[in-house]
Amino acid sequence: MRDVFQQELAEVQERLIAISELVAISIENAVRAFNESDVSVAEEVIENDVRIDELTVALDELAINILARQQPVARDLRIVVSALRISSSLERMGDMAEHIAQLARYRFPERAVPKGLRSTFAEMGRLDVEIAKKLTQLLRTQDVRLAEEIRNEDDKIDELHVSVFDKVLGETWKGKPLATVDATLASRYHERFADHAVSIAKKVQYLATGEWIPETDLP
Amino acid sequence: MRDVFQQELAEVQERLIAISELVAISIENAVRAFNESDVSVAEEVIENDVRIDELTVALDELAINILARQQPVARDLRIVVSALRISSSLERMGDMAEHIAQLARYRFPERAVPKGLRSTFAEMGRLDVEIAKKLTQLLRTQDVRLAEEIRNEDDKIDELHVSVFDKVLGETWKGKPLATVDATLASRYHERFADHAVSIAKKVQYLATGEWIPETDLP
Numbered sequence: 002m003r004d005v006f007q008q009e010l011a012e013v014q015e016r017l018i019a020i021s022e023l024v025a026i027s028i029e030n031a032v033r034a035f036n037e038s039d040v041s042v043a044e045e046v047i048e049n050d051v052r053i054d055e056l057t058v059a060l061d062e063l064a065i066n067i068l069a070r071q072q073p074v075a076r077d078l079r080i081v082v083s084a085l086r087i088s089s090s091l092e093r094m095g096d097m098a099e100h101i102a103q104l105a106r107y108r109f110p111e112r113a114v115p116k117g118l119r120s121t122f123a124e125m126g127r128l129d130v131e132i133a134k135k136l137t138q139l140l141r142t143q144d145v146r147l148a149e150e151i152r153n154e155d156d157k158i159d160e161l162h163v164s165v166f167d168k169v170l171g172e173t174w175k176g177k178p179l180a181t182v183d184a185t186l187a188s189r190y191h192e193r194f195a196d197h198a199v200s201i202a203k204k205v206q207y208l209a210t211g212e213w214i215p216e217t218d219l220p
Numbered sequence: 221m222r223d224v225f226q227q228e229l230a231e232v233q234e235r236l237i238a239i240s241e242l243v244a245i246s247i248e249n250a251v252r253a254f255n256e257s258d259v260s261v262a263e264e265v266i267e268n269d270v271r272i273d274e275l276t277v278a279l280d281e282l283a284i285n286i287l288a289r290q291q292p293v294a295r296d297l298r299i300v301v302s303a304l305r306i307s308s309s310l311e312r313m314g315d316m317a318e319h320i321a322q323l324a325r326y327r328f329p330e331r332a333v334p335k336g337l338r339s340t341f342a343e344m345g346r347l348d349v350e351i352a353k354k355l356t357q358l359l360r361t362q363d364v365r366l367a368e369e370i371r372n373e374d375d376k377i378d379e380l381h382v383s384v385f386d387k388v389l390g391e392t393w394k395g396k397p398l399a400t401v402d403a404t405l406a407s408r409y410h411e412r413f414a415d416h417a418v419s420i421a422k423k424v425q426y427l428a429t430g431e432w433i434p435e436t437d438l439p
Contacts, residue, residue, distance in 0.1 A: 065298065068301070069293045078284065169397050178389055181397045185405060
């Protein structure tokens, strides 16, 4: 019984890693679609999100199934409950990537990235991709140093998020309302993507160290 | 044992109702703070959110505790898992109310509501408050007609959300970048608030009817 349970936990972990890998591909493509106005890559992201959604639903069903059959307690129970929450955050990360891709698609053949903010969004995108890759690694290895790195990169994204508003509300901003709207939404999506990664990283850190962090301490 | 479990489920339901009531107070105050630039009401909302966060953490602990001690299966298990998800959505609704209140506070003594959009935001706010109250009723009575009403009101909010962008991107828009940013963020927060309510309503509907709706079918 115990072995079956361990096998099932390993299956849950494998599936979380697989979803995280898809999310990393999604954000990498979304960032490229957004920064380079590549509408066919944007459409790939939108299709990929359907797959991410299906996989998270299937994972949730597996987790509920494990709860029903194995009736885990204590730490084992928290592992399964955490998996449900991690799955939900990964699903939202996929949604953020999709939203970024949709901005690229809506504005095509124009560029979605507002002038004057290209390097800022290039950097935010690079950090989001980096975070997604580290998150996959973290889920795979449970190496908590990666959780720390993800938090540091999230701090950088938060600074860039603030800098977008400084720019848009500054005296030199010549953008039309469309550029202002796009900058606002794109920046928020990039920032939320990283927030969800931090939220997952904290849960993995808990699983590795036993220190439980309430959901609401998350950004 | 069975009776204890039923009592504990009743306790979970009572707590969800209590949190939902606080969320309804938060959104009502947030909408008032935002529309009337009332900074002291905005601060109440921000304080109230700390309480909402505490209560959702406590509820999550209770739910995990019930899973560990009662080891529910089948429908009972799904009730407890749904409670965890409902709690998470209520927590996010509280966050959206807080974000709306913060816009009011940041812009004070200026008005956060952009000119030309006062009636739109008044209507979005009215609908969000209506939805929050119906959600509390739904959690209390499990009357699924309320779920339907919440979905209809969410549709109206979605239309208003689109109309905000039509306005901001239209030729008559004279707003400065700050007004454009505020309109974009405020509209998104109002819309997300309602989305989370629809997500909860679907779960309650499932609990009442037995028809399970995957998380990702949600808006």
